[in-house]
Amino acid sequence: MKRFDHDSGRRGFLKGLLSLGAAGALPGSLLVPAKSQAAPFDASAYQVFRNACPRNCYDTCSIKSYVKDGVLQFVEGAPESTYTKGSLCVKGYAYPRRIYSPDRIKYPMIQEGGRGSGKWRRLSWDEAMDIIADKILDIKKRDGSLLGLGLTKYSGQFGIVNYGVEGMMSSLGYTTRFVGTPCWPAGIDAQNYDLGDMWCNDPEDMVKSKYIIVWGANPAWCSMHSMKYLYEAKRRGAKVLVIDPIFTQTAAKADVFWQVRTGADGALALGMARHLLDMGLVDKDFVENHAVGFEEFADYLRKNVTVEWASEVSGIPASEIREVTEEFAAAKPATVWIGYGMQRHTNGGAMVRSIDAFVAMSGNIGVEGGGARYGHLATWGFNYHAMVQKQPEGSVGFAGASGPKGEFDFAGGGSAKYSDRAVNINKTAQEILDARDPELKMLWISCKNPFAQDFDRNKLERAFKKLEMVVSVEQFFTETVKHSDIVLPATTLFEEWNVNVSYWHYWLSLNEQAIKPMHEAKSNIEIAAALSRAMNRKEPGSCTFAQEVDGKEWMVKEFNKGIYGLFGIESWEDLRNGPAKAKLASSASWNEKKFRTPSGKYEFKSDLCAKNGFKALPEYVEVRKATAPFRLLTPHVQYALHSQFVNLDWMEAFYPEPYVFIHPDAAKAKGIGELDMVRVFSSIGEVKVRAKLTKNVQKDCLVMYEAWFRKLDFNVQNVVDDCAADMGAMKTGAPGVAIHDQFVDIERI
Amino acid sequence: MSLNADHTLSLAMALRDFFSAGCATEMADAVPALCAGRTLGEDEARELEYEFNRLFVGPQAVPAPPFASIYLEKEPQLMGRSTLEVREFYLGLGLAVPEGGVPDDFLPYELDAWARLFMVELGEESDEARQTLHEAREWLVQEHMARWLPAFLERAAQSSPSPLMADILKTLENWLHAAKENV
Secondary structure (H helix, E strand, O other): OOOOOOOOOOOOOOOHHHHOOOOOOOOOOOOOEOOOOOOOOOOOOEEEEEEEOOOOOOOOOEEEEEEOOOEEEEEEEEHHHHHHOOOOOOHHOOHHHHHHOOOOOOOOEEEOOOOOOEEEEEEOOHHHHHHHHHHHHHHHHHHHOOOOEEEEOOOOOOOOOHHHHHHHHHHHHOEEEOOOOOOOHHHHHHHHHOOOOOOOOOOOHHHHHOEEEEEEHHHHOOOOHHHHHHHHHHOOEEEEEEEEOOOOOEEEEOOOEEEEOOHHHHHHHHHHHHHHHHOOOHHHHHHHOOEOOOHHHHHHHHOOOHHHHHHHHHOOOOOHHHHHHHHHHOOOEEEEEEOOOOHOOOOOHHHHHHHHHHHOOOOOOOOOOEEEEOOOOOOOOOOOOOOOOOOOOOOOOOOOOOOOOOOOOHHHHHOEEEEOOOEEEEHHHHHHHHHHOOOOOOEEEEEOOOOHHHHHHHHHHHHHHHOOEEEEEEEEOOHHOOOEEEEEEEEEEEHOOOOEEOOOOEEEEEOOOOOOOOOOOEEEHHHHHHHHHHOOOOOOOOOOOOOOOOHHHHOOOOHHHHHHHHHOOOOOOHHHHHHHOOOOOOOOOOOOOOOOOOOOOOOOOOHHHHHHHOOOOOOOOOOOOOOOOEEEEEOOOOOOOOOOOOOOOOHHHHHHOOOEOOHHHHHHHHHHHHEEEEEEEEEOEEEEEEEOOOOOOOOOEEEOOOOOOOOOOOOOOOOOOOEOOOHHHHOOOOEEOOOEEEEEEEOOO | OOHHHHHHHHHHHHHHHHHOOHHHHHHHHHHHHHHHOOOOOOOOOOOHHHHHHHHHHHOOOOOOOOOOOHHHHHOOOOHHHHHHHHHHHHHOOEEEEOOOEOOOOOHHHHHHHHHHHHHHHOOOOOOHHHHHHHHHHHHHHHHHHHHHHHOOOOOOOOOOOOOOHHHHHHHHHHHHHHHHHOO
């Protein structure tokens, strides 16, 4: 077989072709004259670009991308970041498979003959924008406002410039926004009540910890770059305890594993707090000088909590609770990593407050290597230039107080006469069904896959029937796209300019455009500009968004002196040499022990919390009562980030199908054998899947890892309802969602 | 089945036009040359467009992507080594694909290159020049297109094509056969 080898031995015929007029005219020809003389390919000529993984992930990796001949060849973790430290996770390394997947959405398209008909027709960008603009103007004419137009967007593609999606909506007028977050809101509010903000230590300082509790997080799968700090701490003699209802990969690396009864973490923390109290291990200086309400809390503990009670509720032996508590107190510094999983409960916020209280009493707040670590937004002080857009003159909106629009809303509230209409992102289906005056008529979806991530999928399907038009901005044909009228192809991180920071570590990364967009993909701000052109063509002044945008310029406009100062850089261009880390006075948050609470101190007793309808003290709150024989947990899998990545061929090779994991005793009682096909069901729906038997899960628990498989209709949201978590409304605009308080039954089919 | 040179050339161009079509009208315009003069009504053309998108375009994952690298790479992907091979080949002809994000080994581009080479070759009088053009065309067909088009045709055939689409695919198969014979 002869190869046309471009690296060596170029075939003779090419030399003669140019002079023979092969480039001459041919009727209807597609190919065009080459711009320059055929340049030989240089195998060594890699261009290196800086990228930043924009997934909703602790690690927010700094990426080095290698491009040759305009093609992304491979990626690696940036070695300059001590956090990313030259490596990516299994998902990150698969990026070239994502960019060059034949499955990518290539063109704007419209689905004719109804959603789900599969009858798709190509549109030019202009045609697509004309159809969309006509619909928006029609809604405005019918309703007198644009509140019938809704936006649902979350964390599918982070990057500061991508807040231009929200900007696009504002540039059209006052619209309906799905606000809040399914991720971490209960814990955010809890930390705000206790500390006055969510602000975690630098994760790199975990190496200094002498005792580490990883409580409801699975970094081995979901924050693999943090694991090296756990290992280093262990090497230096630290003990690591993992508390989780599932025996996770992280638990396998720990010294001690507590398989806690789900939703009983709060009781466990209170039991540990009581033991600190009993043993005289409370940090007196902290609770007396830097905190308020400790005596009331201690009183609560004495009257209501015993170690035996905590043991009974949590399933952890009392002797172990005592032993660990004493070891934790003795090991200074000691830290708890509070995972997002453990606050996705009806009592999630209360549980985080109990853990905060335990860490605070032990004297580990404001201490390097210590801390009740949850997350932070301390490095997110950008300009939000793309996000902050002005409504057109004369826009009419929702009359009344405007609430916060989510944890990443840095735009600040104005005192305008009108505002957007805020509805709960965690009840997408119900909100669409319930919206009145005006009804929701049109939904714009970007950076989000509601059919994979929003709750009660069957209800969502009913709700979508109410919508007159659904527009999805996507990279792949998800279930959401299937339920859309129009799909617009979106760029990947390698095809756009952006800038990214993390809610966990303290690094800042530039995201350069490394390759030209594949097919006809556009970035979110380019889409906004295209829509603005169509709107203004049809009705001058109907959209204030810039009609031409330059991605690089818009990225630069997000920087300000505050960011440059914080990261110690002169210009964004410094980031071309590698990511930069914030210059921190201390790796410990709250190192000055000046808290942002109303009292300025750590608040064991929070009047604000009481005012918002919860207990002032971090008291025990019982978790949601079971409604079916098994509790269902639907956490992340190693190979996916929510609905992303499992659709790629490399991931399919490792992870070809989903399973429900069940304890062998429970399986036996149900007559279920290894790899049997089963039905997991509740009152709202069912999932058909094969069973795997494992003692990693508790006898009354089932585990199904959430993921979107391109060839399967597996969807855990069929059986996850939209029951709210306790907290979250204060800082994120809507309470969280009790993802792990779900109950199902199972049977063999 | 054997086709004469002119017919092979015009088929290549009609196939190019069909597979690069972005709408029902453009598809319908290419059909008569591919299916013995058959013309399509508006509804038929629209149904053909939906089917064309289901098989070759998207937005859902398509069974038969019309790109060489999907069939020639060890791990199917766009912009693979085989794509760059074709890019280099076009550059040798003084040609390039138009600006935009479509890979160089998109089927219509390859048909276009083949048709150009053949057209020039047919009008060329010098034996030496004809030999050079012939070698280039030989590479394109034997060493490249013939290595992936059968797999492409097979995947499309297994994806329940309509009788009309099956006819068009058969025409592509016939063209490939003729193009191989012609070199």
